[in-house]
Amino acid sequence: MIDRMKRAFGPEVPGLLGFLMLVVVIFGVTAPNFLTGANLGSIAFQLPELGILTLAMLIPIISGGFNLAIIYTANMAGLTLAFVLMQFGGVEAGIGPFLLGIVLALGVGALSGAAMGAVIAYVGAHPILVSLAMMIFLRGLGEFLTKGGDISGFPPYLATLGHGSVLGIPVPLILFGLCAVAWHVLLTRTRHGFAARMIGSNLKAAAYSGVHAKRTLVLIYTLSGVMCAIAGILMLSRFNSVRVGHGEALLLVTVLACFLGGVDPFGGFGRVVPVVIALVVLQVLSSGLNLLGANQHLSTAVWGLFLVGVMILRWGAGRWKERQRGRG
Amino acid sequence: MPDVTDAPPAIRFSHVSKVFGGVKALRDVPFEVGQGEVHCLAGENGCGKSTLIKIITGVYQPETGAEMDLFGERLSAITPTIARQKGIAVIWQDLALFAEMTVAENIAFETMLGNRPRFVDYAALRAKAEAALARLDVTLDLDARLGTLPIAQRQVVAIARALVGEARLIFMDEPTASLTQAETDALLAVVRTLSARGVAVVFVSHRLAEVLEISSRVTVLRDGRLVGVYPTEGMTQARLTELMTGKTFDHQVMARETSADPVMLEVAGLSRKGEFRDVSFVLRRGEVLGLTGLIGAGRTELAHVLFGMTQAEEGRVLLDGREMRFASNRDAVAAGVAYVSEDRLALGLIQPQSISDNAVLSVLRRITGRAGLLSPKAQDDLVAHWVRELAVKIGQPGDAVSTLSGGNQQRVVLAKWLATEPKVLILDCPTVGVDVGARAGIFRIVRDLAAKGLAILLISDEVSEVHVNADRVLHMAGGRIVGEYDPRQTTLPELEAAVYA
Numbered sequence: 001m002i003d004r005m006k007r008a009f010g011p012e013v014p015g016l017l018g019f020l021m022l023v024v025v026i027f028g029v030t031a032p033n034f035l036t037g038a039n040l041g042s043i044a045f046q047l048p049e050l051g052i053l054t055l056a057m058l059i060p061i062i063s064g065g066f067n068l069a070i071i072y073t074a075n076m077a078g079l080t081l082a083f084v085l086m087q088f089g090g091v092e093a094g095i096g097p098f099l100l101g102i103v104l105a106l107g108v109g110a111l112s113g114a115a116m117g118a119v120i121a122y123v124g125a126h127p128i129l130v131s132l133a134m135m136i137f138l139r140g141l142g143e144f145l146t147k148g149g150d151i152s153g154f155p156p157y158l159a160t161l162g163h164g165s166v167l168g169i170p171v172p173l174i175l176f177g178l179c180a181v182a183w184h185v186l187l188t189r190t191r192h193g194f195a196a197r198m199i200g201s202n203l204k205a206a207a208y209s210g211v212h213a214k215r216t217l218v219l220i221y222t223l224s225g226v227m228c229a230i231a232g233i234l235m236l237s238r239f240n241s242v243r244v245g246h247g248e249a250l251l252l253v254t255v256l257a258c259f260l261g262g263v264d265p266f267g268g269f270g271r272v273v274p275v276v277i278a279l280v281v282l283q284v285l286s287s288g289l290n291l292l293g294a295n296q297h298l299s300t301a302v303w304g305l306f307l308v309g310v311m312i313l314r315w316g317a318g319r320w321k322e323r324q325r326g327r328g
Numbered sequence: 329m330p331d332v333t334d335a336p337p338a339i340r341f342s343h344v345s346k347v348f349g350g351v352k353a354l355r356d357v358p359f360e361v362g363q364g365e366v367h368c369l370a371g372e373n374g375c376g377k378s379t380l381i382k383i384i385t386g387v388y389q390p391e392t393g394a395e396m397d398l399f400g401e402r403l404s405a406i407t408p409t410i411a412r413q414k415g416i417a418v419i420w421q422d423l424a425l426f427a428e429m430t431v432a433e434n435i436a437f438e439t440m441l442g443n444r445p446r447f448v449d450y451a452a453l454r455a456k457a458e459a460a461l462a463r464l465d466v467t468l469d470l471d472a473r474l475g476t477l478p479i480a481q482r483q484v485v486a487i488a489r490a491l492v493g494e495a496r497l498i499f500m501d502e503p504t505a506s507l508t509q510a511e512t513d514a515l516l517a518v519v520r521t522l523s524a525r526g527v528a529v530v531f532v533s534h535r536l537a538e539v540l541e542i543s544s545r546v547t548v549l550r551d552g553r554l555v556g557v558y559p560t561e562g563m564t565q566a567r568l569t570e571l572m573t574g575k576t577f578d579h580q581v582m583a584r585e586t587s588a589d590p591v592m593l594e595v596a597g598l599s600r601k602g603e604f605r606d607v608s609f610v611l612r613r614g615e616v617l618g619l620t621g622l623i624g625a626g627r628t629e630l631a632h633v634l635f636g637m638t639q640a641e642e643g644r645v646l647l648d649g650r651e652m653r654f655a656s657n658r659d660a661v662a663a664g665v666a667y668v669s670e671d672r673l674a675l676g677l678i679q680p681q682s683i684s685d686n687a688v689l690s691v692l693r694r695i696t697g698r699a700g701l702l703s704p705k706a707q708d709d710l711v712a713h714w715v716r717e718l719a720v721k722i723g724q725p726g727d728a729v730s731t732l733s734g735g736n737q738q739r740v741v742l743a744k745w746l747a748t749e750p751k752v753l754i755l756d757c758p759t760v761g762v763d764v765g766a767r768a769g770i771f772r773i774v775r776d777l778a779a780k781g782l783a784i785l786l787i788s789d790e791v792s793e794v795h796v797n798a799d800r801v802l803h804m805a806g807g808r809i810v811g812e813y814d815p816r817q818t819t820l821p822e823l824e825a826a827v828y829a
Binding site (some may be wrong): 017185188189190191195197198201202204206207208209210211212268269 | 407553637657658661667670674675676677678679680681685689690696700701702744748
């Protein structure tokens with residue numbers, strides 16, 4: 001069964017699940033309120049923002065690149081929706097303007113991603129530099145448009161999106177689940193996902209094999225931008241406000257989650273399921289430590305230690321496997 | 329060659345064995361090289377050549393029972409430091425030089441290590457580098473950045489660096505693999521100079537035709553055992569191949585009469601500035617057309633145009649009677665042209681990815697099922713089919729393609745392109761890095777494909793390869809087709825004389 005799990009979802013999954021269970025058991029014993037509905041519910045509401053942003057980071061990394069602009073792309077999309085709602089009466093805005101705003105927000109996300117993808121693919125500039133430029137551009141533009149402040153005061157039905165539940169499952173969690181399934185299918189069952197992995201390992205060899213590498217790159221960053229926009233819309237509805245710097249601290253946490261989930265930092269390898277499990281582990285760690293009365297900053301420190309620990313474990317497992325093979 | 333009888337041999341080893349986790353890499357092997365001798369160490373990949381060198385240089389320790397004499401001195405153990413002090417140097421194929429540093433720095437930087445005070449004395453460094461190059465009778469710009477030099481000159485830099493370290497025995501790993509004929513000749517001249525000054529040189533290779541003439545003896549290993557030590561006098565590449573593989577190969581010319589077969593590809597007056605000029609030929613259904621010439625003759629550039637990677641400025645390409653203008657290689661693949669790159673490591677395969685994913689990369693549409701989703705089952709079936717068809721030896725289809733041997737990797741490349749159902753298959757040096765034994769298997773596949781009607785353009789810098797396997801041979805030089813030969817009417821020496829002239 002473990003072998004089937006590895007083949008379907010990646011070799012990282014059994015180890016990560018084991019680790020998740022260990023963390024849950026430890027906190028279940030030590031932190032009295034850990035296994036309560038309230039705590040699990042709060043995890044379920046906190047996870048999706050970080051999760052969707054991590055998905056936005058995931059495919060550029062798999063393609064051998066990076067997207068530093070995810071947070072500002074998300075907030076720019078959120079601002080777009082906010083502007084539309086404000087134009088149509090703010091708190092009184094109807095569902096029509098809301099849908100229009102969603103479409104425009106997704107469009108802004110896609111445009112930001114497509115612009116980065118085009119420069120990376122056709123100019124050949126390094127993804128870190130291109131996305132850094134986009135990040136700074138969007139931050140400046142956003143601060144200019146909002147004069148550095150918040151926009152708030154949205155129709156009440158937005159709260160359903162951010163805080164509601166369907167059949168006991170938080171709406172944000174459902175949204176994240178749908179996004180994760182879409183990404184899993186994209187990476188494992190579509191030609192573009194396949195091409196993204198191959199480009200991540202060796203762009204030139206993939207191009208020699210007839211892969212339209214440049215078009216694939218543009219598409220990858222466009223999709224990443226769309227995912228950012230979804231995260232931005234969710235953040236807007238959770239906080240009932242938008243500010244261009246919302247969630248800045250999450251940028252590097254998304255990278256952390258990708259690497260914990262076994263994504264190859266040099267591109268070519270990475271799967272959605274282990275990354276999702278890694279996200280759950282991170283969220284559980286932080287919430288468990290919180291319940292034990294630890295400082296919020298301490299839990300960030302524990303995340304860092306956790307990544308180092310996982311890398312050492314992987315190194316050890318690699319050595320062990322090599323020994324098993326018997327030859328040096 | 330200096331007299332080797334008086335002086336003790338540079339190296340005299342016997343009963344050398346090495347076991348890795350139960351696998352016997354070397355079994356009771358002797359090895360001897362005289363001072364100033366030029367020696368060949370031959371064998372297929374995995375025969376134990378590298379293990380032997382690593383024992384001689386102290387990287388590995390042999391099993392007990394080995395007797396090791398260096399320059400007449402019995403040693404109980406060799407460490408890398410001892411090997412260096414004794415003057416043993418290895419020039420690996422990748423040369424291990426610093427591309428960003430100058431020629432002088434590359435040659436002499438090691439002599440500056442451990443200096444007190446810790447400053448670099450550039451004048452002394454230049455003087456040492458200059459002296460080392462002078463010993464080789466070579467002049468190079470000492471201030472040139474190494475990365476700007478051609479491979480052949482970098483090799484000379486590596487040799488000079490060994491001389492600065494007072495090397496008396498230099499191993500050269502596959503030294504001629506990426507050299508043109510002129511560069512090889514220049515290298516051989518340097519080796520002669522070294523030999524005359526008492527420095528022994530051991531060529532380590534499985535492609536030895538060029539170096540046989542200046543070596544005195546050849547040691548052949550197979551499966552970790554000594555096959556024998558032979559004088560090179562009268563040794564041929566064919567005989568050497570038999571010794572290395574333990575099999576006899578049919579060197580009979582395979583050419584058939586193809587002039588009546590329908591034309592599949594017609595190239596007329598094709599030119600691309602700075603690469604090739606006025607190239608015209610026809611390639612028929614079921615024909616293997618050889619294209620040979622020295623490196624830099626424009627062969628790969630021509631292949632790139634035929635495959636749509638670059639575009640010609642003049643001339644026409646007709647595929648199956650229709651004029652083609654490929655804007656990209658995707659157009660070429662769609663039209664039925666497949667191209668096996670000469671650089672399998674960097675361009676032919678995506679090394680870290682799986683055998684299965686590599687095999688289907690060029691035919692993703694074929695494994696796309698309903699709803700536009702890839703079908704894992706269709707992928708598994710397609711891979712299983714080609715693994716069977718081409719007899720690829722693999723562990724699991726999910727293993728990284730880099731775990732395969734060169735010959736099996738090349739079969740995966742072939743599978744990838746044959747899956748596109750091409751009409752024209754361009755093979756660019758398909759046996760680079762493939763063992764001699766495995767080459768015969770690759771060419772058997774090529775002949776089978778031709779028999780099924782595929783038109784094949786076989787590019788190779790090994791004249792013997794095209795002579796044996798092609799129906800007709802084109803000779804390209806300086807960007808032009810300068811001759812056409814029928815292997816049935818031209819002997820190999822005649823053809824080689826024409827190409828290497």
